[in-house]
Amino acid sequence: MTARDAAQRDITLRSWAGLQVEAVQFKGIPPERLAPLPESLALQPHQPLDPLKVRDSLRRLYETGLYKTIVVEGLRHGDAVTIIFSGVPNLFIGRITVNGINNERLSGVLERSTRMNAGTVFNDAKFLQAQKLLQETLEENGFYQSKIFASTAVDSANSQVNIVFEIVQGKQARVGAVAVQGDSGMTIDSFRKKGKLKEDSKVSRDTVSNALSRLRKNYQKQNRLEASLKLDSHTYQPPVNHLDYGFSADRGPLVVVLVEGASLSKGKIRNLVPVYEEGAVDEDLLNEGDRRIRDYYQRAGYFNVKVTHDEQLKDKQHSIITFTVSLGMKHEVASVTVNGNKYFGTDTILPRLSVVKSSIVNRHGMYSQALAQADVNAITALYQSNGFSNVKVTPEVKDADVNTKGKKTKDAQLSVNYTIDEGAQQRIGAYVINGASKVQLSDLTPLLNTQSGQPYSSLNITQDRDSILTFYLSHGFDNAQINLLQRPSPKDPNLIDVTMNVTEGDQFFVNRVLISGLHYTRPSTVEDRVLIHPGDPLNQTALLETQRKLYDLTLFNQVNTAVQNPLGDELRKNVLLQFTEARRWDISYGFGFQAQTGNPQSNCANLTPQQLIQLGINPSTYTCSPNGKTGVSPAVLFNISRINIRGTDKSVSLNTTLGTLEQRILMSFSNPHFLDKPKLNLILTGGYTNAQDVTTYASSRLEGTIRLTDRVNKPNTLIYSFGYRRVKVDPNSVQVAPDEIPLVSEPVRVGGPGITWIRDTRVPTPLDATSGTFTTVIENWADSHFASQADFNRIDGTNSSYYKFGKLNTWVVARNTRIAAEHSYGGSDYNLVPLPERLYAGGAQSHRGFGINAAGPRDSLTGFPIGGTGAFINNTELRMPNPMLPYVGNSLGFVLFEDMGNVFEYARDIWPSFTRFRQPNRDGCRNLNEQEQSVPHPGSPISAAGLCSFNYFSHAVGIGLRYHTPVGPIRLDFSYNLNPPIYPVIIDYSSTPTNPIPAHVGEAGHFNFFFSIGQAF
The missing domain is CATH 3.10.20.310 (membrane protein fhac)
Structure with missing residues (x-):
């Protein structure tokens, strides 16, 4: 339509002013997309035609963002007229796909480089600019021979354009000639070598930046700190696919x-x-x-x-x-004091200060001008947040070289005092919310943390405003605005009247939810996690929560959420959910280790010197101790997983571990939403494990388990399980009397149900809790009714609790108690429980007075641990607040701990042993008569009872270091066992024919150390 035509129509409409409007029609946009806007336009049917109302309605239609152009037409029928708004609709950017790139990282970089945001208006200029940016990004990554084929597909029903960029990468460019201008101090060959600009090496987006970084570091190593270095040019040579570089370099002095x-x-x-x-x-x-x-x-x-x-x-x-x-004279901070404070006690202020008084762990204390100013700011902020807007804090530093008694000191004494002039406290006077017409005040007032009469705090008022604004945004009021008006009350200058003026704007709703990018994933898998639906208010909070839930499925590399037509005033908007599916197959590998005392030793045997030499062992230094050895236990991990099975969040994984103490291969199937219940997780596992986590033997386990986890509520979890396992002890690894090896190494099939209850209220994180509790109770049955060869019951309960105390609750007392018991259904309560199924304790996460699983009964002839059917372990820790230390700041913390308890031959021995601080019948433990120590357990040939008793509570004290990192504290514990057990060693596997070792009395070590990540409990 020409400008002349438009002017003529405008004249015609003005000449029709006053005629009855028979109907108002809309073309170009479906009526359901416009609804309910037509009913709210200024121009309505059955009213006189008013050109101003036509203009106002036209403006309102443009504001929706749905129209590219609109033409107003009129049809006259006698004294009535029909007004038609005929428009060309806008199209919006839908899904952007980049194909032809194998590298996921580069594919993501290319997609972002287009600068085309989903949901925004599409036009040809953006489309051409995106292709240009893609080409530039490809060239930055070395793909100068690449070709881009762009195409669009219009989705008229949803008013969007899906864009596909098909890319032919071509060969990656190679580094060509390198030229250097200036006094670089290097030959071209040396310049290339230092910058790793090897001729014919591949060009990437990091080639130049890495080269410049390496060259700068080279100059820095030479102490040429004023060196200048930059890239002047890069020239592509198409015939040879090379990129030539030109640099300027001046090495400087x-x-x-x-x-x-x-x-x-x-x-x-x-x-x-x-x-x-x-x-x-x-x-x-x-x-x-x-x-x-x-x-x-x-x-x-x-x-x-x-x-x-x-x-x-x-x-x-x-x-x-x-x-x-x-330097001046060396000082120590003798005192840090505050005065003038009335509203806050000194105990409240001092812990917030950065200037620290000297102490045992910080000999000189902490003081600097910067720290003193930080303290002034901290005290000021504390008072201002409680209504003291005019508070003034003045630091005063006194320096003296004599103490209070007038005696000259080695180091000068520094006294720091902060004088506080609190001023008058301001409080909230009237607190009013104006402008809330579409939302009830009763819905808004509970969101306020500040009430009339409370101390005035601009920070708290701002937080109230943010809470109200968040409420509006979560209910579809995207254009809501809130202005705060704060002024002294005319009644009292120390009362601040606060008025919150709300401009609500229109409420927006969801028209449709458009899902794209699902290839292998079923739509139903994601639809169950979508929290917004057609007709709902456009809730930005729900949109973010939807994105989080979809990421939790672990099926997608990217979940992009967008609102179509975000700048338009369309009252019903489409919501876009765009997915980029993750690779279904994944391979991962890694390496780890644990350092500690009491590492189990494998292959302890009565070997000849020649056999030891064949094994690479020096016969003169070979030992095999029942207490294990100090060392590192390395492990290599290799895992394969397959996700998105049948389009759902089900997965299969194969986990393998190869280490000195454990070799494992385990396959598992996981259904995290069993029966479509978000709280039910079904896991099927099966595999083989060969492990030596106790010095006495190495055991292999072939097992299969079905486990159903029910997350009852946030703190409580129930786990129902049923499993079979075939447990076998390697006869070549058993460190017990030789005549007992065939009995303890006999394969045993164990099967039956189990149930576990977990309650976790630890805060702030499980790895470093400061309050709350953690409880687990595990009940397992092995019964012949389930084809088990052993009939026994095991109950194992653990409870941890954490208590904060101190002026700022920075001290923590942590306690962990474990009680466990096993009971066999027939015969001896002890001997019918297979050796690998017995209870063990000791190590970094257990009793730190022992090496790993070294607590409790030992074989009466070899002295190696053999476990028991009862266990009681109690750990108590005092976790001190982290001091401010040089170099490490406050990242290093200290822990004092006491561990007590033991593993017992019978569960009934636990409570009588509670008051026994020393090992009973130590004379029997010193008896080295093999015949007397070979007395069997009553009614069982499995192992010898001997004359040595381990029914007492062993106590260990120690100190721990905790270096806090983002993934949890790195832990180093040193312990001293106050009463380690002694035991007879009549058969010593360290003995060789050329170096026989006589029978002797062994003793568990007093000192132990452990290194790992995370708190002990």
Whole structure:
């Protein structure tokens, strides 16, 4: 339509003013997409025609964002007129797909490089720009020969355009010629070598940045900190598919950084002076070096230290930077006090301060000007958040070289005092919400954390505003705005009246939910996790939660959520859910280790020197101790998994472990939403394990288990299981009396049901809890009715609790108690339980007074642990607040712990042993008569009872270090067993024909250490 036609129609409509509007029609956009907008337009049927209303309605239609252009037409029928809004609809960007790229990372980079956002308006300019950006990104990654074939598919029903970019990568470009301008100090060959710009190597997006980084580091190693280096040009040579580079390099002078007046190592200078980090020298960096050196020495006790710098250029090739340090007298922080505080107690303020008084763990304390200013800011923020807007904090530092008795001290004494002028406290006066017409005030007021009469805090008021705004956004009011008006009350200047003015805007709803990108995944798998549906308010919070739930399926690399036509005022909007499915097959591998005392030893046997030499063992240093050895237990992990089975979140995995203590292959099938119930998780497992987690034997286990996990609620979980396992002890690994080996190594089939209850209320994280409890109760049955060859019952309960205390609840007492018992249905309660099924304790997550699984009864002839049918272990830890230390800050914490308990021959021996601090009948343990120590258990030939008793509570004390990291604390524990057991060693597998070892009395070690990740419990 020409401008002349438009003007003519405008004149016609004005000339029809006052005629009755018979109908208002809309073309180009389906009526259901426009609804309910037509009913709210200014122009309505059965009213006189008003050109102003036509103009207003036209503006409102454009504001929806649905139209590209609109033409207003009119049809006259006598004294009536029909108005037609005829428009060309906008199309919106739908799914963007990049095909032809095998590298997932590059594919994602290319998709993002198009700068085409799903849901926004599509036009040809964006489309052409996207192709240009794709080509640039491909060339940045070395694909200069690539070709892009772009196509679009219009989805008229949903007003969107799906875009596909088919890419033919071509061969990746190679590094060609390299030219260097300037005084680089290197030959071209050396420049290439240092920058790893080897001729004919592949070009990637990181080729230049990595080369520049390596070359800068090379200059830095030479102390040429003022070197300049940049890329001038890169030229593509199509015939040979090479990329030629041109660099400018000036090595600059040799920079020597000296520190006078104090002794600092070269490494420490590099850490403190930022010119090494930045690879440049300027005044700002040198001033930063002054500050860092000053803070370093202030933390070391030189609180009056002064630092200056000077730069001298001797010649074009040599520059000297000198930091002059005047240390002054060494200090220690004798006291940190506050006065003038009335509203807050001193106990509330002091723990928030960064200036720290000297103590045992921090000899000089912590003081610097920066820390003192940080304390002023912290105290000010504390008061201002409680209504003291005019608070003033003044630090006062006193320096003295005599103590309170007037005696001269070795180090000067620093006293730091913060004087607080609180001022008047301001409180909330009237608190009013205005403008809420579409939402009930009764729905908004519970969201407020601040009430009239409470201390005034601008931070709390801002949080209230954010809470109200979040409520509106979660109910579809995308254009809601909230303005705060805060002013003193006319009744009292210390009362602040707060008015929250709400501009609600229109409420938006969901029109349709458009799902795309599902190839292998069933739509029903994702639809169950979608929390927004047609007709619902457009809830941004629910949209984010939907995205989280979909990611939790672990089926997708990317879940992109978008609102179609985000800038338009369309009242019913489409929501886009776009998926990029993850690879269904995944292979992972890794390596790990655990360092500790009491590592189980394998292949202990009565070997000749020749046999030891064949095994690579030095006969003169060979030992085989019942207490194991100190060392590292490495393990290699290799896993294969297959997800998205039959289009669901079911998966199959194969997990393998190869280590010195364990070799395992395990296959499992997982259905995390069994029977479509989100709280039910079904797992089927089967596999083979060969492990030596106790010094006495190595056992193999062939097992199959079905496990159903029921997440009853957030803290409580129930696990129902049923399993079969064939347990076998390697006869060549059994460290018991030789005549007992055939009995304890006989294969046993164990089968039956089990149930586990777990209750977990630990906070803030399970790996580093400070409060809450963790309880597990495991009940397992092995019964001949289920084809089990052994009939026994095992119950194993553990309870951990955590208690915070102290002024700021920074001290934690943690306790863990384990009680376990086994009972066989016939014969002896002890002997009918297979050796690998017995109870064991000891190690990093158990009683730290023993090596791994080394607590409890031992074989009366060899001294190796043989487990029991009762166990009681109690761990108590005092976890201290992390002190502020040099170098590591507050990342390092300390723990004092006491572990007590043991493994017992019979469960009934636990409680009588509670008060026994020493091992009973130690004389019997010193008896080395083989015949007397070979007395069998009553009614069982499995193992000898001997004369040695282990029915007592062993106690260990220790100290632990905890270095906190984002994945949990790194743990190092040192323990001392106060009363380790002794035992007879009549048969010693370290004995050789040339070096026989006589019978002797063994003793478990007093000292143990353990290294691992995570708290002990």
